[in-house]
Amino acid sequence: MKQITIPLPDDFHIHLRQGDALREYAKTASLQFGRVLAMPNTVPPLTTPEQLKKYREEILDATSATAPHFEVYLTFKLNKNYSENELTELRKQGAIAAKYYPFGVTTNSQDGIKNIEDLYPTISLLEKLNFVLCLHGEEPNAFCLDREKEFLKHLSKLAKEFPNLRIVLEHISSAEAAEAVLNLPATVAATITVHHLILTLDDIIGDSLMPHHFCKPLPKFPKDRDAVRAVAFSGNPKFFLGTDSAPHTKEKKECCCGAAGVYSAPVAIPILITEFENAGKLELLENFVAGFGADFYGLPRQTKKITYIKENQKIPETVDGSVPLYAGTEILYSPL
Numbered sequence: 307m308k309q310i311t312i313p314l315p316d317d318f319h320i321h322l323r324q325g326d327a328l329r330e331y332a333k334t335a336s337l338q339f340g341r342v343l344a345m346p347n348t349v350p351p352l353t354t355p356e357q358l359k360k361y362r363e364e365i366l367d368a369t370s371a372t373a374p375h376f377e378v379y380l381t382f383k384l385n386k387n388y389s390e391n392e393l394t395e396l397r398k399q400g401a402i403a404a405k406y407y408p409f410g411v412t413t414n415s416q417d418g419i420k421n422i423e424d425l426y427p428t429i430s431l432l433e434k435l436n437f438v439l440c441l442h443g444e445e446p447n448a449f450c451l452d453r454e455k456e457f458l459k460h461l462s463k464l465a466k467e468f469p470n471l472r473i474v475l476e477h478i479s480s481a482e483a484a485e486a487v488l489n490l491p492a493t494v495a496a497t498i499t500v501h502h503l504i505l506t507l508d509d510i511i512g513d514s515l516m517p518h519h520f521c522k523p524l525p526k527f528p529k530d531r532d533a534v535r536a537v538a539f540s541g542n543p544k545f546f547l548g549t550d551s552a553p554h555t556k557e558k559k560e561c562c563c564g565a566a567g568v569y570s571a572p573v574a575i576p577i578l579i580t581e582f583e584n585a586g587k588l589e590l591l592e593n594f595v596a597g598f599g600a601d602f603y604g605l606p607r608q609t610k611k612i613t614y615i616k617e618n619q620k621i622p623e624t625v626d627g628s629v630p631l632y633a634g635t636e637i638l639y640s641p642l
């Protein structure tokens with residue numbers, strides 16, 4: 307294959323950060339994706355309509371000159387119970403999903419929740435108002451490689467208690483999570499990142515320490531990566547792209563207490579083209595990056611297109627002050 311034209315991809319899970327950095331990260335994202343769902347774990351977290359309004363304006367201001375078509379959808383942090391009126395106001399400012407973080411499991415989750423059932427009153431309202439519930443599915447006190455598996459009991463219970471609520475288990479990283487989502491009703495879907503399709507724990511600590519691959523949930527055993535690959539390449543509409551592109555500055559990654567997150571936005575789509583091509587599943591790429599996610603979220607499918615050509619692209623050592631996935635190496639596709 308020499309070139310491929312696909313709809314401009316959707317990213318249903320991205321971190322755009324805040325302040326000056328947001329301008330750079332948002333601009334980079336807007337050149338790769340037509341639409342994104344931005345995560346709320348800023349400091350302070352996104353929880354009010356006023357904050358959402360300002361956040362959206364900042365993103366659109368940063369991207370309007372270079373990508374005027376770029377659309378941003380928002381999440382708010384489910385770190386307390388919300389009233390129906392509050393949820394309605396959040397919706398008016400572009401929120402389509404609530405994001406649940408358990409206590410302490412990842413970046414800026416010290417305000418996370420210790421018992422998900424404390425939020426059932428709000429989760430019931432999310433179901434009533436047709437929001438999506440996005441879950442960071444890791445159980446706080448479990449052994450690090452078991453945290454996702456241990457969370458799955460909560461997912462099953464949620465699906466049962468709230469049968470009309472659409473739930474996304476974010477960034478799945480284990481065979482057990484892939485299996486659970488497959489077996490739950492159609493209201494339960496999962497996002498898949500580029501890095502969980504390609505990395506295992508070996509790529510973080512197997513040889514030398516690779517801090518730029520360190521993320522949550524941790525990439526796990528080869529069997530887990532292969533299970534994630536199997537569902538991503540299956541054409542099952544429950545599984546779609548959410549990159550969890552999570553930039554931190556080089557200094558915050560290369561230190562004694564490094565932050566979790568892989569900065570994949572600059573390279574996500576060219577890498578996916580190669581991965582789908584190598585798996586012999588290129589015909590399924592379009593639905594994975596620009597079909598199933600939109601369908602699940604009830605958004606119209608993207609009509610704009612983007613073409614990638616088979617031409618090596620050298621990835622810089624840093625992009626926007628952060629070290630991207632595949633930094634300093636060549637990848638096979640470039641945008642036309």
Ligand code: DOR
Binds near residue numbers: 321347442520522523
């Ligand atoms: O590795 C991660 N980084 N996982 C998350 O869940 C959050 C993200 C971040 O915000 O840095």
Ligand code: ZN
Binds near residue numbers: 319550552
């Ligand atoms: Zn995330």
